[in-house]
Amino acid sequence: MSNLTRRSPRIDATPWLEALPAMTRLSFRGGPDASAAAARGFGVALPTAACRANAVGPRAALWMGPDEHLLLAPLTDSAALRVALAEALGQTPHSIVDIGHRQVAFLVKGPQAEWLLGTGCPLDLDLGAFPVGMCTRTVYMKSEIYLWRTAADVFHLETWRSFTPYVVDMLIDAAQELVA
Amino acid sequence: MLVIECPYCGARPEPEFAYGGQAHVARPSEPATTTEDELLQYLYLRDNTRGLFRERWRHVRGCGRFFNAIRDTTTDFFVTTYKVGERPDLPGVGA
Numbered sequence: 311m312s313n314l315t316r317r318s319p320r321i322d323a324t325p326w327l328e329a330l331p332a333m334t335r336l337s338f339r340g341g342p343d344a345s346a347a348a349a350r351g352f353g354v355a356l357p358t359a360a361c362r363a364n365a366v367g368p369r370a371a372l373w374m375g376p377d378e379h380l381l382l383a384p385l386t387d388s389a390a391l392r393v394a395l396a397e398a399l400g401q402t403p404h405s406i407v408d409i410g411h412r413q414v415a416f417l418v419k420g421p422q423a424e425w426l427l428g429t430g431c432p433l434d435l436d437l438g439a440f441p442v443g444m445c446t447r448t449v450y451m452k453s454e455i456y457l458w459r460t461a462a463d464v465f466h467l468e469t470w471r472s473f474t475p476y477v478v479d480m481l482i483d484a485a486q487e488l489v490a
Numbered sequence: 491m492l493v494i495e496c497p498y499c500g501a502r503p504e505p506e507f508a509y510g511g512q513a514h515v516a517r518p519s520e521p522a523t524t525t526e527d528e529l530l531q532y533l534y535l536r537d538n539t540r541g542l543f544r545e546r547w548r549h550v551r552g553c554g555r556f557f558n559a560i561r562d563t564t565t566d567f568f569v570t571t572y573k574v575g576e577r578p579d580l581p582g583v584g585a
């Protein structure tokens with residue numbers, strides 16, 4: 311993520327943030343039949359419960375809407391995944407859009423992660439209200455973000471590429487309070 | 491902060507939502523025989539209800555879906571929300 315590092319040089323110097331490598335991101339749309347077929351090709355069940363994610367190894371399926379899932383996989387899986395999904399889905403009506411370059415992912419982590427996101431995210435991020443495995447689109451300050459809690463003190467956060475410097479800088483500004 | 495119940499995601503904060511105007515405004519089904527008055531009504535004329543009002547909302551910074559709500563326009567209180575295609579009856583609420 312040289313691009314991210316160049317535009318937000320402070321991200322890797324900040325203990326609360328960790329840049330993630332580029333990855334394969336597919337926006338999957340389809341009904342229950344298509345979701346079940348996609349799961350066979352993807353190797354991870356697509357969650358039917360709202361705002362929940364399933365992860366198997368480095369792959370994950372995130373519920374984004376009643377007929378929408380975000381599929382995450384390592385960048386090197388991209389070509390093989392395309393073939394596997396096409397085979398599994400056959401003629402079942404669906405839509406797959408590669409949004410790998412649209413978004414940038416990084417982690418917000420540590421015992422202060424919940425507090426830090428709370429400076430700009432209006433959701434209740436308490437572990438009881440936003441448990442491990444919950445994911446959703448929401449906002450941080452004035453930008454849309456994707457938020458997925460992968461551990462009690464680790465959040466996987468995605469932003470649209472051009473919004474990343476804004477989100478990162480706002481998080482780092484908020485984190486100044488932790489330094490003081 | 492105002493909390494709105496998305497029919498798909500549950501209770502969520504208002505900044506995630508976008509207002510979508512009056513609900514249940516049906517497009518005339520037969521364009522060839524639709525009169526100018528009917529088109530005028532469909533395109534431009536909306537109720538300006540004081541009190542309980544059926545309106546569209548979209549959970550744009552969430553699941554992205556449109557849904558309908560019954561909201562009191564004098565108090566901003568959301569009585570209920572429901573999925574597109576549904577139409578719960580409620581005393582005192584018109585079409």
Ligand SMILES: [Zn+2]
Nearest residue numbers: 496499549553
């Ligand atoms: Zn929703």
